[in-house]
Amino acid sequence: MQAAVLAHFPPHIHPLTLASDPDGVLTDEEVLTALAERGFKLVNESDPIHLRHRVEQARPWSTERPLIVVTAGLLDQLPYDLWQQGHHVTLALHTFFPDLAYPVVRALTPAQRWRLSQAPPPPRRLGQRATVEFLLCYVFAADFDALWQPAQLIAWLDQYHQQTDPMPSVLADSLLAHLRKAPAYADWLLDELLASRDAFTTFVREQWRAYVQQQTGELLKEEPVRYVLDFETDHALQDALPCLMRSGTLEPVSVDQPDRLPNWARPAVLAPDEDHRPRRAAELLEILLESLDTPLADARWEQWQAIVRAWAELTALRYDPDNPLSSAQQKECQRLQSRLDAAFLTWLRQRYAPLGSQRLPTPHHIHHVPHYIAYQRRQGWTDRVALLILDGMALADWTLIGPAWRARHPDWRFEKHLLLAQVPTITAVSRQALVSGLRPADFAATLDTNRAEPGQWAAFWAGEGLPADACPHVRLALDRDEPSSEVDSARTRALCLTDNKIDDMVHDATLGSTDFYASLHVWLEEYGRRVEKVIAGLLARGFTVYLTSDHGHVEARGLGQPSEGLTVDTRGKRARIYSDRRAATNVQEGFPQTILWSQDSLLPDDVWVLMPQGRSAFATFNETVVTHGGPTLDEMVVPLVTITQTSEVCQTSEVSPREQDDG
Known part of the structure; x- marks a missing residue:
């Protein structure tokens, strides 16, 4: 799909292109990034006053600095002077997925359409019902037959709720109608489990607590729970336990006699004096180290969000004032932090501006x-x-x-x-x-x-x-x-x-x-x-x-403070703003461990931002500060x-x- 879309926008040919995009084809981050790499700047404003302002800001456009004006409406509804000068392009979603029912595909978010573009095309033209089943299979990995098994449904929901965008209602209704036919789910609040990660997490944790309570005879919570997940005899559910722990859906419960439980259950229980945080920190470190083994410079925002969530949870554990991590784990966090900062900055330079133009629906x-x-x-x-x-x-x-x-x-x-x-x-x-x-x-x-x-x-x-x-x-x-x-x-x-x-x-x-x-x-x-x-x-x-x-x-360490007098507009410990490029570069010569950021399509073109690399700050040398302003x-x-x-x-x-x- 990406290649087909980009074919409408050859580089260095048209100074001004007008694109009618009622289906949001140009909202995919891969397409936006590729267009930015070709030198295109996008303007997408429904308000005519804002549109005119943005277009005038972008002047002068040329074949070297081409402009794309995007509208969800017809091209002849754009201002006449633009319509007259621009190269005209009309994008329609059904031309990229001709064998699928258009209304169903249109309900997908850009990230979901990208997953669809990676799937094999259907062997024939599909109607609406068949399209729904096709999308559930290839976009959401939902196997109707497998999901009739409670262990499979729990594992699938765990993966589904790690995605950033919810399933469109037309697909959710079909999936729920199928699941309601399964006798095993007669007492399940399926709508809530699919719609809400919080509801799913609460359900799994309550079910685990009910199982442990039943096995040990210990009253773990006063409120009664409907026990519908058969952890005791469902081996597939037992096998899913490590994944539920790793994703954070399940947390270990503390019991007086953990040895009363079978070996497969031990990862999800704690002795009364046992602290689960070192174990959780080890899991998060493993998850993050694995993520660094993948190419992150070209990763989608959805992939980075999973990394960010794990890093945020690890950060809270790392700086816990009452239960600090071991010195070995602290050192591992420090090494990991440097690698993540470098990888994220590389990604940010490529994706920050393109994502800035993708406002809705997410x-x-x-x-x-x-x-x-x-x-x-x-x-x-x-x-x-x-x-x-x-x-x-x-x-x-x-x-x-x-x-x-x-x-x-x-x-x-x-x-x-x-x-x-x-x-x-x-x-x-x-x-x-x-x-x-x-x-x-x-x-x-x-x-x-x-x-x-x-x-x-x-x-x-x-x-x-x-x-x-x-x-x-x-x-x-x-x-x-x-x-x-x-x-x-x-x-x-x-x-x-x-x-x-x-x-x-x-x-x-x-x-x-x-x-x-x-x-x-x-x-x-x-x-x-x-x-x-x-x-x-x-x-x-x-x-x-x-x-x-x-x-x-962030916590940062001082590398010294520039003395630039009146040439700086805003002084911060993690960022300094200049309206004169020469002033910014002069300071950077004295502080080479810095990043000069400018002309990202979001800041004014005559603004330059100087930021210390990594976790350094414009503060007294070696001073520890907690502050903000940088790109970590x-x-x-x-x-x-x-x-x-x-x-x-x-x-x-x-x-x-x-x-x-x-x-």
Whole structure:
């Protein structure tokens, strides 16, 4: 498919190409990256004013710097001067998959279409039902016959929930209809298990606890559980246990007498005084080392997300103030960190800008977030929306916050995406992009301040037809004040809340990341509960809450501080911004262990960013700081968590601890 798409865009031929792309063919990251390598710049704006602004920014275009203007509509609906000058291309999804039912294929996300493009073509033209079965088989690896076996279904769901995009409803409905015919699943909440990773994880953990409770006679939890997974006799389910542990779906449970369980069950149980964290760290190290054995420079974002999730979990274990890793594991983390930083930077240089143009249906950059929220609102999936920004929250932080909130609020449902922050990952740039829905190039005049955010938030929603008083921007300081009255106003439809507490903790962590995570544990029990109260109030008033961050943070070591006087526009420990290339290169000559970043199609063309390589900082030599601004995994990848409230409660039937055998 990629070759067929690229054939429409030969390099160095047409200065301006107009592409009608109603099916989003050009949203695939492989295609976007290949076009960028050919020198093309893409502009895709539905708003005519924004379109004109972006086109004028891209001038002058030429055969060496060609421009593609993408529209979902007809080409003759574009401005006449562009229509007259441009080379015309029309892309249609059915021409790339002619033997499959077009409406079904169109429901796939770009990542799913890419997997489809790797599959063998069908031997004949398929109707809608046959297309659904074909896609379930080749895109989602769903074997109808095999999935009638509970062990196979559990293993398949475990793999499925590691993918980043959900299955389209037309495919999910067909799969669920087939599974409901299986007598073994009569008591299973199949809809929830397929729709929610949290529901699936909870189900597997409760089933394992029920089995262990039944085998040992120990009461592990007061709430009764419907025991439907036959761990005792299903050997395939027993064989799946290591994979469930490795993926993090299953966690070991602590029992007084683990020797009462068979050998195959031992990896998923702990003795009363045993700590599972060293074992989990070893698993994560193994997963990450295996990932580095694959070519990551050309990896898709989906593959990197799996790496990022494992690294975030390992980071939280690494800096646990109460139970630090062994010195051997700490050294292995250090070696792994250097390799991951280098691999991610290589990948980021190639994919960061192309992914920046892929806004919907799945966001990739944080400046896509307002557009994603507005898209969900236009689809009728929600009406009142609240964007809650926990400034400075890294993905590793969320691996601690998320489980705590899930345990306290079983009626909250969490859906998580991973996003790329803006380069440089400093608050003035990255949070402003997040609030405004704009690239930094579109707010060049305020690149060094966040003062414009309230107006930018209101301006975005004005484009969606909301008046200014329906979309307030509120700064939280919950240790001093209650949220303002705008949070409770019945007129509010699109609310933006920003909270700086975690970012303040980052900059106050003078003893390194372990110091920060000690503060985060306190935050969870004190300030974090106030944040939970705000979220609970919003959910009760019918809001959908979108929780995210503008950047993460790293522990870095000082390499010295430049003395460039007035030639620098913004001074940061992990990034310095210049509007003069010569000034930036002069500083780089004195600090050769740095990266000069510019002209990435997102920053203004006359801005240069100097960032220390790896985990160094513009700080006193050898000083340890916790900070942000650079391009590492920890700083660049942040969660976007959609929080909704559900009234559904899983039905259970009791499983009592059996009498312990005397012999």
